[in-house]
Amino acid sequence: MPKRLYLLRHGQTDANILDTVQGRLPDLPLNSTGEKQAELTAEALSEVNFNRIYMSPALRARQTAQKIFERHIPTALAETYPNFNEINFGDFEGRTFSKIEELYPDLLKTYREKPSQCVFPRGESMIEAYERAGRTINTIIINHPHNESVLIVSHGGIITLIFIYLFDLDMDKMFHAIKKHHNCSLSIIDFESYAWNTPLSKPHIVCFNDISHLKEEHDKRLRNII
Secondary structure, eight states: OOSEEEEEEOOOOHHHHTTBOOTTOTTOOOOHHHHHHHHHHHHHTTTSOOSEEEEOSSHHHHHHHHHHHTTTTTTOEEEEOGGGSOOOOGGGTTSBHHHHHHHOHHHHHHHHHOGGGOBOTTSOBHHHHHHHHHHHHHHHHHHSOTTOEEEEEEOHHHHHHHHHHHTTOOHHHHHHHHOOOOTTOEEEEEEEESSTTOOOEEEEEEEEEEOGGGTHHHHHHHTTOO
């Protein structure tokens, strides 16, 4: 298992400002705020010795990861993982939640109250997204020895499902409770042995949805402005 797992949401896009569901929309770039967020994140992580950087194939995730990768050449290897793409929201994508509520009120109610039972038209089910995120994070954990640090640049929904998988949480109770990840927020999980001289290792949350590296946005959050 890796020593430390870093989970980073991509920087801001214009769709984030408009409260539009992005999902698998592949070519949404970072806006100017998102680029600044990515640069500040890269600066904050510049002295971390990453052994591998994994990223979603979505442009917004790749652009965010690139800022960090540029500071870690040649120590880190970067790899695109399709299974770290956002949840496939199907017909929800490209629409605001107010429009979705107008078109799909019953399905939106299910998503909000019983996400484990939600299947998105022309998309995937929440269980399918959970299973692919879980399979992939499990593979990464197995393939990295304990002295390595790994960064995953992905999306709010997938990062939430990774937490649900690693800590065996109830999706219906916890998905929306922990889903609201800020753009370029950082969560860190350590893997520590609970017994002396044993390979058994358990995840431990170091920080969650942290934006202290974004400075102004962090100060606004403390003052309850964002």
